[in-house]
Amino acid sequence: MDEIRFAVLGTGGIGRRTLEVSTYRDGLTPVAACDRHGVAIDHDGLDVDELLAATEGNIASDGGVTRVKETGEQKGVAASTQADQTATPIDDIIAESDAVDAVLIALPNFEHEFIPKVADRFVEADYSGVLVDVLKRSRVIGMLDERADAFAECGLTFVCGAGATPGLLTGAAALAAQSFVEVEAVDIWWGVGLKSGYEDNRGTVREDIAHLPDYDLETVREMGDGEIEAVIDAHDGVLEFHDMEHADDVLLERAGICEAADVTVGGVLDVTSDEKPTTTTVRVTGTTFDGERGTNTVELDDDTSMAANVNGPALGYLKSAVRRHRAGEYGVFGPAELLPRF
Amino acid sequence: MDEIRFAVLGTGGIGRRTLEVSTYRDGLTPVAACDRHGVAIDHDGLDVDELLAATEGNIASDGGVTRVKETGEQKGVAASTQADQTATPIDDIIAESDAVDAVLIALPNFEHEFIPKVADRFVEADYSGVLVDVLKRSRVIGMLDERADAFAECGLTFVCGAGATPGLLTGAAALAAQSFVEVEAVDIWWGVGLKSGYEDNRGTVREDIAHLPDYDLETVREMGDGEIEAVIDAHDGVLEFHDMEHADDVLLERAGICEAADVTVGGVLDVTSDEKPTTTTVRVTGTTFDGERGTNTVELDDDTSMAANVNGPALGYLKSAVRRHRAGEYGVFGPAELLPRF
Numbered sequence: 001m002d003e004i005r006f007a008v009l010g011t012g013g014i015g016r017r018t019l020e021v022s023t024y025r026d027g028l029t030p031v032a033a034c035d036r037h038g039v040a041i042d043h044d045g046l047d048v049d050e051l052l053a054a055t056e057g058n059i060a061s062d063g064g065v066t067r068v069k070e071t072g073e074q075k076g077v078a079a080s081t082q083a084d085q086t087a088t089p090i091d092d093i094i095a096e097s098d099a100v101d102a103v104l105i106a107l108p109n110f111e112h113e114f115i116p117k118v119a120d121r122f123v124e125a126d127y128s129g130v131l132v133d134v135l136k137r138s139r140v141i142g143m144l145d146e147r148a149d150a151f152a153e154c155g156l157t158f159v160c161g162a163g164a165t166p167g168l169l170t171g172a173a174a175l176a177a178q179s180f181v182e183v184e185a186v187d188i189w190w191g192v193g194l195k196s197g198y199e200d201n202r203g204t205v206r207e208d209i210a211h212l213p214d215y216d217l218e219t220v221r222e223m224g225d226g227e228i229e230a231v232i233d234a235h236d237g238v239l240e241f242h243d244m245e246h247a248d249d250v251l252l253e254r255a256g257i258c259e260a261a262d263v264t265v266g267g268v269l270d271v272t273s274d275e276k277p278t279t280t281t282v283r284v285t286g287t288t289f290d291g292e293r294g295t296n297t298v299e300l301d302d303d304t305s306m307a308a309n310v311n312g313p314a315l316g317y318l319k320s321a322v323r324r325h326r327a328g329e330y331g332v333f334g335p336a337e338l339l340p341r342f
Numbered sequence: 343m344d345e346i347r348f349a350v351l352g353t354g355g356i357g358r359r360t361l362e363v364s365t366y367r368d369g370l371t372p373v374a375a376c377d378r379h380g381v382a383i384d385h386d387g388l389d390v391d392e393l394l395a396a397t398e399g400n401i402a403s404d405g406g407v408t409r410v411k412e413t414g415e416q417k418g419v420a421a422s423t424q425a426d427q428t429a430t431p432i433d434d435i436i437a438e439s440d441a442v443d444a445v446l447i448a449l450p451n452f453e454h455e456f457i458p459k460v461a462d463r464f465v466e467a468d469y470s471g472v473l474v475d476v477l478k479r480s481r482v483i484g485m486l487d488e489r490a491d492a493f494a495e496c497g498l499t500f501v502c503g504a505g506a507t508p509g510l511l512t513g514a515a516a517l518a519a520q521s522f523v524e525v526e527a528v529d530i531w532w533g534v535g536l537k538s539g540y541e542d543n544r545g546t547v548r549e550d551i552a553h554l555p556d557y558d559l560e561t562v563r564e565m566g567d568g569e570i571e572a573v574i575d576a577h578d579g580v581l582e583f584h585d586m587e588h589a590d591d592v593l594l595e596r597a598g599i600c601e602a603a604d605v606t607v608g609g610v611l612d613v614t615s616d617e618k619p620t621t622t623t624v625r626v627t628g629t630t631f632d633g634e635r636g637t638n639t640v641e642l643d644d645d646t647s648m649a650a651n652v653n654g655p656a657l658g659y660l661k662s663a664v665r666r667h668r669a670g671e672y673g674v675f676g677p678a679e680l681l682p683r684f
Binding site (some may be wrong): 017020024025026144152168171172175176178179180181182256288289290292293294295296297299300301302303304305307308309311312313316324327328329 | 362363366367368510513514517519520521522523524584598630631632634635636637638639640641642643644645646647648649651653654655658666669670671
C-alpha cells in the first residue's frame with residue numbers, strides 16, 4: 001500500500017496515543033495535528049516525539065469548555081516547535097486537506113451531533129478522503145448515515161466507531177459469527193484499569209459515567225470535575241456498567257450479523273489500578289447450519305491496555321478505509337464492513 | 343448488497359455444505375454446480391435441496407482418480423434432475439460465466455498446481471469475476487501470486503485460503519494482532535471430530551495425513567484407501583499434527599501482521615467421535631506500544647463443526663470478494679485483507 005498521510009484532530013489521550021502508535025506501523029505519515037488553540041502541519045511528516053513531549057498533559061477535562069492544561073510557554077499543541085497558535089484549527093487542517101489521505105477525529109464528543117458536524121465541515125470543503133472516528137454512541141451512527149449521500153457526492157469515506165468497542169470487538173464479533181447461520185446474542189464485556197492513564201482519559205471516564213443508572217450525557221456534561229470525582233469515590237474507584245449504549249449494536253446490525261437488540265455491552269472501569277478488573281471478552285452465540293448451538297469467544301489479554309486496543313485498531317481501520325477510498329467506495333462504513341490492516 | 347450469483351466447482355463435502363449454508367444467507371443465489379461427470383446450471387437459482395439429496399455420498403475418495411460414489415441412476419451431480427452429464431464440467435460453467443459473479447473452487451487439490459491451473463482456465467476465458475478457494479497449502483499462494491497480473495488484466499479477484507484455517511482463523515489472528523505494535527507469534531491449534539462426517543471429508547483427511555512425520559503429499563496421493571485406513575487405525579483414529587504447512591503463515595505475512603516463520607499450525611483429528619478432541623484456538627502474542635507483552639485469544643465453540651467453520655467463512659469471504667471486485671479491485675487477496683461479510 002502506498003504511503004498514507006493522515007491528520008489527527010484532537011491531542012487528548014486518543015489523539016496522542018494514535019500518533020505514537022503510528023510510528024510503529026508501516027506506511028503511515030502523520031502530517032497534521034491540532035487542538036483548540038494550535039495546529040501543527042508538516043507535509044513531510046510531523047516529529048511525533050517532539051509533539052508528544054510538548055503536549056504532555058494536554059487534556060480537556062471539563063467537557064471541552066474552558067480548560068486546557070499547559071506545558072511549556074504556550075497551551076497544548078501550540079507548545080510544539082512545529083505548531084502555530086490558531087483560533088481555527090480544524091479550518092486550518094481542512095485548508096491543507098488536498099494533501100491529506102485520512103483524518104482521525106479524536107475530539108471529545110460531548111454533543112451527539114459534534115462529530116457529524118465536524119464531518120459537515122469537510123463536506124463543505126469538498127474533501128475527498130477518509131474520516132475515521134472512535135465514537136461509542138449508537139445514535140451517532142444514524143446521524144452519519146443521514147449524510148451518506150453528501151459523503152458520496154464529495155468522495156468521502158467515513159469509518160465510524162473504529163476504536164476498541166466499537167471497533168476491534170465489533171470486528172471480532174463479525175468474524176466469530178461466521179461459524180453460524182443465525183446469531184442469537186453478541187455479548188461484549190470490557191475491563192479497563194486506568195490508574196496511570198486516568199488524567200489522559202478524563203473525557204472517556206466522563207462519558208462512561210453517563211451510562212450509570214440515574215445519569216445521562218446531558219447531566220454528566222454539566223457536572224464539574226469535583227462532581228465526577230465524587231461519583232468515582234462513591235464507587236471506591238471501580239465502576240461497573242451494564243446495557244451501555246455502544247454502537248456495536250447498530251454496527252453489527254448494519255453488517256447483517258444480528259439485530260441491534262441482540263447485542264449487549266457492559267464492563268468494569270477501575271481508576272485505582274492499572275490492572276484490568278475483568279477480562280475483555282466478546283461472546284458470539286449462534287446456531288450452525290447443522291443445528292448445533294455454540295458460543296465463539298474472543299479474549300484480549302489483561303496486559304493489553306485500553307489505549308493499545310483503541311489506537312491500533314483505529315489505525316488499522318484507517319488503512320482499510322484509505323484502501324476503500326482509493327477504490328472509489330464512498331459513504332459510511334462500520335468496522336464489521338472492513339477488516340483493519342496492520 | 344445486490345444479489346450474488348455464484349457457482350460451486352466440486353460437490354464433495356465442502357461444495358455441498360457451502361450450497362447448504364448459502365440457503366441461510368441473504369443475497370446469495372447458487373446458479374451452477376458441477377463434479378467430474380455432471381453439471382447443473384440454472385440462472386434463476388438451483389434447487390439446493392434436490393441437488394444435495396441427489397448427490398449424497400458424492401465424494402472422490404481415492405485421490406480423485408477413478409471413483410465417484412453413486413446414488414440414483416447416474417453418478418454424482420448428474421443424478422440431479424437439474425443436471426446434465428458432461429465430460430467438460432468446468433468448461434460448461436466457464437461458458438456461462440458472464441452471468442456468474444463468483445465461483446467457489448471446492449475441488450480436491452492433490453497437485454499443488456491444480457487450483458492455479460483451474461484459475462488459468464478462467465483467465466483464458468477472460469472471466470471478470472471472483473474466484474474463491476479454501477486451499478490450505480502455503481506454497482499454492484505463491485503460484486497464485488505469479489498470476490496476479492493476469493488476474494488484474496481480465497478483472498479477476500481471487501481470494502485464496504478462505505475456509506476455517508486458513509480463513510476464519512487467519513482473519514481472527516489479523517484482528518487480534520491489532521492490539522500490538524509487534525507480533526511475535528501466531529499459534530493456531532485446531533480440533534476436528536469427524537466420525538459422522540468422515541465419508542464426506544476423505545480428501546481433507548488424506549491431505550491432513552500428508553502432514554504426519556514420514557508422509558508428504560506425493561506419498562499420500564499414491565496410497566490406496568486401505569493404506570489410509572491403516573494409518574488411521576495405527577493411531578487409533580486420533581491423529582495429532584504439528585508444524586503443518588498451512589497458508590495462514592504466508593497470508594498473515596502478506597497482510598503485514600508478522601513473518602510467516604512466526605506462525606505455527608497444528609491440531610488433532612479424531613475420526614472416532616463427533617466431539618472435538620481439543621478446542622480450536624488462535625493465540626496472538628505481541629508487544630503493545632506501551633511495552634506490555636500479551637496474548638489475545640480466539641476460541642471456537644467445541645460444538646461448531648469443521649463444516650460450519652469452513653463454509654460460513656467461505657461464503658463470507660466470497661461476499662467480501664464480490665464487493666472488492668465491484669469496486670474494481672483485482673488480483674490476489676488473502677482473508678486477512680478482507681473481512682468476511684455475513
